[in-house]
Each structure stands twice: as structure tokens, then as C-alpha cells.
Amino acid sequence: MKLSIIIPAYNREKLLAITLDYIAAQKDVDPNSFETIIVDDGSEDGTKGVYETYRRRIRHLKYVYRARDERSCRSRARNLGLAESNGEMVMFLDTSMLIPNHFIRNLYRIMEEHAHPKLNIYHYMMGMWVEPEKHDLTVLDELTPDIMTDITKRLLALPEWLDNREGLFQLADHDLNKLAAPWTLGWSGCYTVNRAFVQEAGGFDEAFLGWGAEDTDLSYRLYKQGARIIADSEAPALHLPHFSPKEASVKEVLNKRINNGKNLMLQHQKRYEFDTEFFQLYPGPYYNHVLARFHSLSLMEIVPGYSGELLRMLRELLREESRTALIGSDLAYFIQGAGVTDVFLQNPNVIGALGRRLPDARMHYLLGMHTPFADNAFDTVVITDYIRAFPGRFAMRLLKEASRIGKRVILLFTDEYNSVINWLDGQHWSDIELIRKSATANKLTVAELAKVESTRILELTGPPRRKDLSSEILAGEEGHAVKQPMPSAQVTAD
Incomplete structure (x- = not known):
């Protein structure tokens, strides 16, 4: 048949x-x-x-x-x-x-x-x-x-x-x-x-x-x-x-x-x-265009070229910490220079290439708004200027989740910077006031730790607001339906 x-x-x-x-x-x-x-x-x-x-x-x-x-x-x-x-x-x-x-x-x-x-x-x-x-x-x-x-x-x-x-x-x-x-x-x-x-x-x-x-x-x-x-x-x-x-x-x-x-x-x-x-x-169907764009971008075209001095300072801040996460860079020099252990990326091809170059770093195919990690799973979550490329509600979600999975959040904010991608789109990045507003909405306090050239190193701390989603993961093999016993039914056929 x-x-x-x-x-x-x-x-x-x-x-x-x-x-x-x-x-x-x-x-x-x-x-x-x-x-x-x-x-x-x-x-x-x-x-x-x-x-x-x-x-x-x-x-x-x-x-x-x-x-x-x-x-x-x-x-x-x-x-x-x-x-x-x-x-x-x-x-x-x-x-x-x-x-x-x-x-x-x-x-x-x-x-x-x-x-x-x-x-x-x-x-x-x-x-x-x-x-x-x-x-x-x-x-x-x-x-x-x-x-x-x-x-x-x-x-x-x-x-x-x-x-x-x-x-x-x-x-x-x-x-x-x-x-x-x-x-x-x-x-x-x-x-x-x-x-x-x-x-x-x-x-x-x-x-x-x-x-x-x-x-x-x-x-x-x-x-x-x-x-x-x-x-x-x-x-x-x-x-x-x-x-x-x-x-x-x-x-x-x-x-x-x-x-x-x-x-x-x-x-x-x-x-x-x-x-x-x-x-x-x-x-909806429009998601095909959204995902295609993420898969065709290099973050080098979005975030500033952070200096070696900034990376040395960042590495010193993270020196005593055992597990740290990075959101917003896909460049090997930054990952190595900052000394982070985990990286969140949105391009599978980049993950493959970086995984071969940096075998000790854990690569996660995630943005960071909804993650499987427990509360305070990371000592610090580092977020680059990348967060500013997103509308305010997305930035708010990223900060909310980062503050849940990290004991603290470090945000890099470069004054008067607008990426090539955003300039071509005719958009302007989120300014410092929007970042502060998002932090306040998530009950986070913002402190400026240092400034290297035009980039501020901001520390965000506060109580987590969102429960640990990892407890809600379905039992069964990841990525597949949980197979259940077929319920009994009455069948009539000619």
C-alpha cells in the first residue's frame, strides 16, 4: 500500500x-x-x-x-x-x-x-x-x-x-x-x-x-x-x-x-x-531568514577588536575562577587571552573550527537566553558588546539568564562604538542607559571595575530571579521524543 x-x-x-x-x-x-x-x-x-x-x-x-x-x-x-x-x-x-x-x-x-x-x-x-x-x-x-x-x-x-x-x-x-x-x-x-x-x-x-x-x-x-x-x-x-x-x-x-x-x-x-x-x-517562517543571518556572520564584524591590555586585565579578573563562560566572541585570540572555559556560539561552522583550534574550551550552540545550566554554574559570565546588537527585550533576557547561571556578570561596554553590520542596517546600538535599565529590571547592581581605552569593564551582581530550568529537562535521550507505551485503543476496519 x-x-x-x-x-x-x-x-x-x-x-x-x-x-x-x-x-x-x-x-x-x-x-x-x-x-x-x-x-x-x-x-x-x-x-x-x-x-x-x-x-x-x-x-x-x-x-x-x-x-x-x-x-x-x-x-x-x-x-x-x-x-x-x-x-x-x-x-x-x-x-x-x-x-x-x-x-x-x-x-x-x-x-x-x-x-x-x-x-x-x-x-x-x-x-x-x-x-x-x-x-x-x-x-x-x-x-x-x-x-x-x-x-x-x-x-x-x-x-x-x-x-x-x-x-x-x-x-x-x-x-x-x-x-x-x-x-x-x-x-x-x-x-x-x-x-x-x-x-x-x-x-x-x-x-x-x-x-x-x-x-x-x-x-x-x-x-x-x-x-x-x-x-x-x-x-x-x-x-x-x-x-x-x-x-x-x-x-x-x-x-x-x-x-x-x-x-x-x-x-x-x-x-x-x-x-x-x-x-x-x-x-514562524521568517525564522529561516533570522537563522540564515546568524549562520553567515562572524562576530568579528559585530564586536570591537579588544586590545591585549584589556584581555590581560580580564584574565587577571578571572584568574582564580574554575569555570567561566563567554557570550559574544568567536575569535580564538579573545577566548585564549581571556582564559574562559566555556563559549556560547550561534554558528555551527565556527564551533567546529574553534573546537579544533581550542580543544580544551567547551563550545555550546546557544545564545544564552535559556540554558540548561544550574544556578551559579559559572563563577563569572563575560558578555561583550555583542549584547548591544539586540533589541532591549533580548538584552534583558540575556542579562537575566547570565545572572542566574553566573555568580557574577562582567559586561564589556565600548563607548561610541557601532558595528559595521549595524551601520549597514541603519541601526544604533543600545546605549549605557538601556544596559543600566535592563540591569535594574533584573535587580542587578552595576559597578565599573576599570576602563581600557574606550571600553568599560562593568560588573553586574545580584540575586538570581529565574528558577533552574535544568530540572525541567525531559527524561529520555536528548533531542529525541520520549518513547512511551502505546495506549490501548479500539480499532474498526473494513
């Missing part, structure tokens, strides 16, 4: 029925070449009745039921479907996601053209951001499987219906491995992946409860394990906008945002890498 379509469902009988209508309408494909699996995540409506109706229209239609409990979530529902699947590829499809009648035929073409044991296909999804309360949906009144392609062509002329990943799909010419962070585009509303590959990776991580980040977490793990990622814009899927009860809509949106923030942090805590650390601040 070529394909298994997995549809998680919870109390959406009407939307599920419409989704199945469009699967039943597929043309020019062998109906025995794919199966469809409905995973009922404890619905209390007529979801099973929908299955009973469509089992006569769709061959190889399965129904999997799991009673609702406190661990119910999209991840578990999709994993249940994955366990029951038999296809070479599996497609995760949300209820309310409609596929045109040539979708599976087009999918088989992509599978043949890009045959690969680790193939991932990110499908174009229209209407993800359409709001029923704000946008005109009357065009959908005439929507049927036979004319869906004509309707979608009309909708693609309206900006609110576009998939906001479209620009990156085009930029990479649909070969998403060309991008810096293609995994950020791996959204599970309509997403196809090699079944053996996703099973070996452990499927979706069921620690992600509620809405958000469970799909980018899986996409990230698959990307790290060598996924071949292709975008498909030839057969756009259409997300059918649906209303939420008015009295619950504001609360629902707020809860989604809160839960998404928690899940983004969980995604980072599983691995503690810069990719996921900074993704919390730019959780």
Missing part, C-alpha cells in the same frame, strides 16, 4: 464528514493504493456515525477509538493512527482540511520523482489564517469537490487565503533543504512523511499537550536525522474556516497562545540548542 491518511478527530463530526467527502472524490488513483484512518480521540458527538456512513464510500477506511483522559492530545491521536498504518508514506490530515481531487495523484508523482527513504512533503495549505468573523466566506457556499480547483484559483488572488510559507517555498524552488531552518515549515495540518522514517524517530512526542509546537518538534528531529524535504504547491489543500463559540473564542485564543509558548519552551528544553532557543522569539 502506497499511502495511509491519518485524521485525528475530536467532536468535529460535520467537519470530518466534509474532509472525507474530498478524500472519496479522488480521481485517477487506484482506491486500493491508500487507506484512511480516523482516530477518534474520545469524541462525544457522532464521529463514529460518520465512519459508518463513509465506510461504504471509501475503501480501506479504519476507525480507531481511544477514550478521553488527561493525556489526550493531537500527538497521541496521530501516533495511534501511525501504529495502525500500512502505507509506504503516511499523510497527517486535520479535520476541516480539504484536498482537491487530483491531490493523491499529484502526491504519487512527487513520491516517484523524489524517491528517498527519509522523504518529507510539506503541502501548501490555504486559508490557515482566515477569520470567519472578519473575512467574506460566501465563495465557499458553492464549493464542491468537482469545482474545488476553480474556487482555490480565485481564492489565491486574495492575500488572506495564501499560505504564509509560500515565499520560502518559491525562494528554495520547493527544495526546502536549501533553507536554514526548513523544519519550521513542517506543519501537520497536511503533511506527508515516510512511515518507517517517522516511526524510527518515535513519532510525535506526547509530552506536548494542548495546541502548538508538536509538529515543528517532530519536523526538527526528522531534519536532524537527514530528512529530504520537498514543498508541494501543485495541489493546494484548503483549510475550511470554522467558527468558535463567541463566548469561548477570546479565552480559546488566549489559551492557545499560552500553551504554544509553553510547548515552544518544552521543544527547547529537550535539546538546548540555539536553533530552538531563538525560535521561541521568532516562531
Whole structure:
């Protein structure tokens, strides 16, 4: 069997029925070449009745039921479907996601053209951001499987219906491995992946409860394990906008945002890498541009060329300390001259090169806003002028975390310095008042220890404000989903 379509469902009988209508309408494909699996995540409506109706229209239609409990979530529902699947590829499809009648035929073409044991296909999804309360949906009144392609062509002329990943799909010419962070585009509303590959990776991580980040977490793990990622814009899927009860809509949106923030942090805590650390601040397609810039920069273009006299003074300040960290330099002369033991860097290529030159230094692929280190893990954390290249809220987070993991923070501040990069961007660096404001907000006291030429050596001390995140790291192998026993479920199939 070529394909298994997995549809998680919870109390959406009407939307599920419409989704199945469009699967039943597929043309020019062998109906025995794919199966469809409905995973009922404890619905209390007529979801099973929908299955009973469509089992006569769709061959190889399965129904999997799991009673609702406190661990119910999209991840578990999709994993249940994955366990029951038999296809070479599996497609995760949300209820309310409609596929045109040539979708599976087009999918088989992509599978043949890009045959690969680790193939991932990110499908174009229209209407993800359409709001029923704000946008005109009357065009959908005439929507049927036979004319869906004509309707979608009309909708693609309206900006609110576009998939906001479209620009990156085009930029990479649909070969998403060309991008810096293609995994950020791996959204599970309509997403196809090699079944053996996703099973070996452990499927979706069921620690992600509620809405958000469970799909980018899986996409990230698959990307790290060598996924071949292709975008498909030839057969756009259409997300059918649906209303939420008015009295619950504001609360629902707020809860989604809160839960998404928690899940983004969980995604980072599983691995503690810069990719996921900074993704919390730019959780969307634009992150590809942000990460590409970090991966193309040398910090020599950002921070001043600190003098040998300053480095000697800094080394003397750190002489009696056993463990010290540096944020904001990737130059061997600075690392050796200051005598630091740990370095936080944001460019994997630089980490590799420096690691070979300085084998005794510990290199960490982190910025320093959310780290796995315990309170006071370092005697001192040294931060260069690099902190001034970031907006104030980022600088505040860096100081907050540095003051947690370090017994003290030393900040190098060079008066009247603006880097070439910032000058080209037309930006100005944070001044000393913003640094003092950030320190005050974090209950840190600032003292000037010395000044070498135009660079001040500032000492920041104070009580840590943030709890030790290292205690929250998930059990299990770092960077992989924690494999859990598969829950029991009732399976019905033709």
C-alpha cells in the first residue's frame, strides 16, 4: 500500500464528514493504493456515525477509538493512527482540511520523482489564517469537490487565503533543504512523511499537550536525522474556516497562545540548542531568514577588536575562577587571552573550527537566553558588546539568564562604538542607559571595575530571579521524543 491518511478527530463530526467527502472524490488513483484512518480521540458527538456512513464510500477506511483522559492530545491521536498504518508514506490530515481531487495523484508523482527513504512533503495549505468573523466566506457556499480547483484559483488572488510559507517555498524552488531552518515549515495540518522514517524517530512526542509546537518538534528531529524535504504547491489543500463559540473564542485564543509558548519552551528544553532557543522569539517562517543571518556572520564584524591590555586585565579578573563562560566572541585570540572555559556560539561552522583550534574550551550552540545550566554554574559570565546588537527585550533576557547561571556578570561596554553590520542596517546600538535599565529590571547592581581605552569593564551582581530550568529537562535521550507505551485503543476496519 502506497499511502495511509491519518485524521485525528475530536467532536468535529460535520467537519470530518466534509474532509472525507474530498478524500472519496479522488480521481485517477487506484482506491486500493491508500487507506484512511480516523482516530477518534474520545469524541462525544457522532464521529463514529460518520465512519459508518463513509465506510461504504471509501475503501480501506479504519476507525480507531481511544477514550478521553488527561493525556489526550493531537500527538497521541496521530501516533495511534501511525501504529495502525500500512502505507509506504503516511499523510497527517486535520479535520476541516480539504484536498482537491487530483491531490493523491499529484502526491504519487512527487513520491516517484523524489524517491528517498527519509522523504518529507510539506503541502501548501490555504486559508490557515482566515477569520470567519472578519473575512467574506460566501465563495465557499458553492464549493464542491468537482469545482474545488476553480474556487482555490480565485481564492489565491486574495492575500488572506495564501499560505504564509509560500515565499520560502518559491525562494528554495520547493527544495526546502536549501533553507536554514526548513523544519519550521513542517506543519501537520497536511503533511506527508515516510512511515518507517517517522516511526524510527518515535513519532510525535506526547509530552506536548494542548495546541502548538508538536509538529515543528517532530519536523526538527526528522531534519536532524537527514530528512529530504520537498514543498508541494501543485495541489493546494484548503483549510475550511470554522467558527468558535463567541463566548469561548477570546479565552480559546488566549489559551492557545499560552500553551504554544509553553510547548515552544518544552521543544527547547529537550535539546538546548540555539536553533530552538531563538525560535521561541521568532516562531514562524521568517525564522529561516533570522537563522540564515546568524549562520553567515562572524562576530568579528559585530564586536570591537579588544586590545591585549584589556584581555590581560580580564584574565587577571578571572584568574582564580574554575569555570567561566563567554557570550559574544568567536575569535580564538579573545577566548585564549581571556582564559574562559566555556563559549556560547550561534554558528555551527565556527564551533567546529574553534573546537579544533581550542580543544580544551567547551563550545555550546546557544545564545544564552535559556540554558540548561544550574544556578551559579559559572563563577563569572563575560558578555561583550555583542549584547548591544539586540533589541532591549533580548538584552534583558540575556542579562537575566547570565545572572542566574553566573555568580557574577562582567559586561564589556565600548563607548561610541557601532558595528559595521549595524551601520549597514541603519541601526544604533543600545546605549549605557538601556544596559543600566535592563540591569535594574533584573535587580542587578552595576559597578565599573576599570576602563581600557574606550571600553568599560562593568560588573553586574545580584540575586538570581529565574528558577533552574535544568530540572525541567525531559527524561529520555536528548533531542529525541520520549518513547512511551502505546495506549490501548479500539480499532474498526473494513
